Each structure stands twice: as structure tokens, then as C-alpha cells.
Amino acid sequence: MRDDIIGILRGNVSDRVIEAMWRVPRELFVPRRIRHTAYEDRPLPIGEGQTISAPHMVAMMCDLLEIAEGMKVLDVGTGSGYHAAVIADLVGPEGQVYSIERIPELVLFAKKNLEAAEVKNVTVLQGDGSRGLPEYAPYDRINVAATAPKIPEPLKEQLKVGGKLVIPVGSCYQELVLVERTQEGFELEHHGGVVFVPLVGDHGFHI
Template sequence: MELEKLHRRMIEGIRRLGVKPEVVEAMEKVPRHLFVPEDRVHEAYDDHPLPIGDGQTISAPHMVAMMCDLLDIEPGNKILEVGGGSGYHAAVMAELVGKDGEIYTIERFERLAEFARENLKRAGYENVKIFVGDGSLGLPEFAPYDRINVTCAAPSIPPPLLDQLRVGGRMVIPIGRYMQELYLVEKREDGIHREIKGDVVFVPLIGKYGFRE
């Protein structure tokens, strides 16, 4: 009962952000406490990042809401997520794409990938596929994607991700090492359009087109 009360409080905060109603509804359906370590369950609905191991974090609820809102996710979309973490962000996007949509997540750490798989299975999400590898390379075998969600900061937009985004598609990605900015990237017929949406703080993207360890 206490977790339900905290969840409702979190949702009220999300509503005040002014994001699309579909995003609020999706976050209302996802039990965030199933996606955090057991010793952090009491903080699951607080609006701040939480450590999930291997130096990684689960993003603050407001950031998940804002990124999903910027992506303008539609039912049936095929989405690539770079940085799967505990699986929470993927679960919210799975709600937004519906049963006809697909989420492909790439995570650098095997332990976290397995943690996410267990969490998603426990929460009942079957349309999320998790892979382990270099997120900066994307997953070309399933491209093109309607949306790409990058949950770690890159030095610049990785060329493979642009290649794998379909024309008409959207990507959100944090750019910068220490002072980061969240970019909305749109791939249009006339080229790539970028727009800065605010200052953010994310863990670094490590890989060929990311930062070095």
C-alpha cells in the first residue's frame, strides 16, 4: 500500500511536467519498484537517479518522462535503446509502443542485462529484447528504427546510430562528458536536424563512437 501511495505521488509530479497524457499513463502502469535493487525499493518512486550496480544508474522518473515525450513514441514503433540499465525505461516505452511494437535494448554489462531481463519478465513485458555489446554501434541487424533512445552521454552523435534511424525518425541523446546537453535529433528528407532541449547528467557511453574507459 505504501508503494502504491508513493507511485501515485510520483505520477502527480510527472503530470505537472506537461508531458503527453500517453506518457503519464505508461508510467502509471509500470511498477518502478520492480526495476531497482532490493535495498533501494523504498526510494523507487523518488524523483532522482538510483545506483543499480557497475557504476550505472536508473534515470530519475522526470527524465524518463521527458525523453519519452520528446521521442513522440507511437503504437507499433520499433525502438532501439542504448543503455538498457535495469529495464525500466524500456518497460515504459513498451507500454507506449503496445503489443505490435518492438524494443531492442543494448547494454554493456552482462550482469545488468540479465537483471533487466529478470525485471521485465517479472513485470510481464515480452516485447523487449536485450543484447550485450557496444551501444555506440547500435544493432544494425534490426534496423531501421523509428526511434532511438540513448540513455548515456556521447562525445557526439555516433554515425552508426544515425545510419540506423529511418527517415522521419527521432533520436534523443545526451552529448558531452561533464557539461551535457540533451539533443532531439530528427532525420528528415532534407537532412539531420538537431535541437538542444536542456542540460542533463548521464553516465558516459563507452565504445568505439563513445568515450574510452
Template sequence: MNYLDARRRMVATLRRRGMSERVLAAMEKVPRHLFMPERVRDSAYDDVPLPIGEGQTISAPHMVAIMCELLDPPEGGRVLEVGGGMGYHAAVLAELVGEGGKVITIERIEPLARAARENLAQAGYHNVEVVVGDGTLGYPKEAPYDGISIACAAPAVPPPLYEQLKVGGRMVIPIGSASQTLYLVRRVSEGEFEHESWGGVVFVPLVGRYGFKKV
């Protein structure tokens, strides 16, 4: 299969959906198929979510594009991702922040985190750190963050993530159980946050101290 052509077709489809050129340029650079189990690799550029093992999925390309566009991380910025999977979304974020920026991605499932490290190294991304742990607690060691991206549905925004977001920063998070809504959260001051709804979505549940399932 010609993955480069497939990736270009994927980007062309997303362009017709009105995605920003900045996000499209990042997604065109990332070899999505390298972040997939071999059994689904030939479907890597289809605009659908795909299973990656351990009961988890990789989001459809259009959802990755939407979340990255809402987050809009600055060049040279620091981003926290919760629910790293096999590393694809982190790679797109790494393209957006550039070599002067950094992405911390938290994955609670050790085999997926291990695969993410290998995939990111193979694809040449050295500004991403993969952490195994409870993503609802964030990663205070590298806080505050310009952006926080959560790829699992939460019952509410975990308090530690509010705390770790920089003033002026953005968070993108799906909230809900049977019915989920994607929210853009902006921290406008030390104690004030704005929440904006961006429509219905479907994600796996967030697991952790402040998630639907506790660990």
C-alpha cells in the same frame, strides 16, 4: 511500502510538471520498483536518479518522462535503446509502442542485462529484447528504427545510430562530458538531420567504439 500509491504520487508530480498524458499513462503502468536493486527499492518512486550497481544509475522519473515525450514513439513502432540498465526505461517504451511494437535495449554490462531480462519477464513485458553489446554500434539487425533513445552521454552522435534511424524517426541523446546537453535529432531525409537542444542534463558516459571510453 505501498508501491501503487507511491507510483500514483510520482505520476501526479510529473503531471504538475506538464508531462503528456500518453507518457504519464505508460509510467503509471510500469512497476518501477521491480527494476531496482532491493536496497533502493523503497526510493523507487522518488524523483531522483538512483544507483543500480556496476557504477551505473537509473534516471530520475522526470528525465525518463522527458526523453519518452521527446521520442514520441508511434504505436506499433520499433525503438532502439542504448544503455538499458535494469530495464525500466525499456518497459516504459514498451508501453508506448504497445504489443504490436518492439523495443531493443542494448546494455554492455552482462549482470545488468541479465537483471533486465529477469525484471522485464517478471513485469510481463514480452516485446522487449535485451542485447549485450556496444551500444554505439546500434543493432542493425532490427533497423531502421522509429526511435532511438540513448541513456548515456556521448561525445557526438555515433554514426551507426544516424544510419539506423528511419526517415521521419527521432533520436534522443545527451552529448557532452563535463557539460552535457540533451538533443532531439530528427531524420528529415536520407541525408539530412535536424538537431534541437533541450537543455542541460547529467548522465554516465557512453562506453564503446564511438563513446568517450573505448572497449
């Protein structure tokens, strides 16, 4: 089944991203009762009203970010830890991923999954992802796996010059946006409609 996903991705994203997704065992990042569906190309429930993104979306977001070895990456919305694990593979042992999740149960779930997958370079923290993690900033890349009403200013501020941020934006209609920080400001690219759970927090949605 993993081969089926790789076949879908080939030609659409870089070989580096495909290789990283091949190496990361997705079945370790979904609840045991639905592991047989791990490689279906769709979002899957992971509890607490949250989902693990479809494989093609994880691949697309990683590809847009152009993640290189040795980078420091902020991952917002840890969920089960799968997206962070793929990013961790891309940055390699010299790189570091800081991943933030607001739901305590998912923080524990992600840590357990990352340990089972023997991922060493991801630090999972509980908190408001819309505020980022300023204590570890600036970041080469920022990945946001939840939709925001607008791009949170703290995340933009925590991005290095030359750095990139990918985030879904919108409520009824969501669009995937790639942000690059330049010396002059921020440049935006729009990459089509998507569907994500809401980014809840001070600079996200309020519930």
C-alpha cells in the same frame, strides 16, 4: 508514492507517457534493498557503477520521442530495463523494443526485471550501444540513456527518415539533444542540461 511522481509529471508531458509510467512498476527495476526509494524523483544506483534515470527524465525523453503504437525502437543503455519497459508500453503489443547493454551483469538483471514485470516485447542484447544494432535497423525511434562525446554516426544511420533520436551529449557539460532524420539530413533541437553516465564504446567514450 507513485501518485507523487504522476503529480510532478502532469502538465509537463503527454497523458500517454504518464499512463505508461503509471502502468510500469518502477520498484521491480531497482535493487531490492532500495525499493522503498523507487518513486523518488532522482537517479538511483543499480550496481556496476550505473544508475536508473530519474522518473521525470524518463518521462521527458519518451515525450520528446513521441512514441506511437506499433513502432520499432532501439534503446541504448538498458541498465535495469525500466526505460525499455516504459517504451514497450508506449509501442504496445504490435511494437518492438531492442535494448542493448554493454555490462553482462546488467543484461541479466534487466532480463529478470522485465520478466517479473511481464513485459513481452523487449529484446535485451549485450554489446556496444554506440554502434547500435544494425541487424534490426532501421528504427522509428532511438533512445540513448548515456552521454556521448558527439552523436554516434551509426545511430544516425540506423534511424528511419522521419525517425527521431534522443541522446545526452557532452562530458563536463551535458545537453539533451533531439535529432530528427529528414530527407535532406538531420535536424537538431537542444533541450537543456542533464547528467548521465558515459556511453562507453567505439563511438562513445573510451575507458
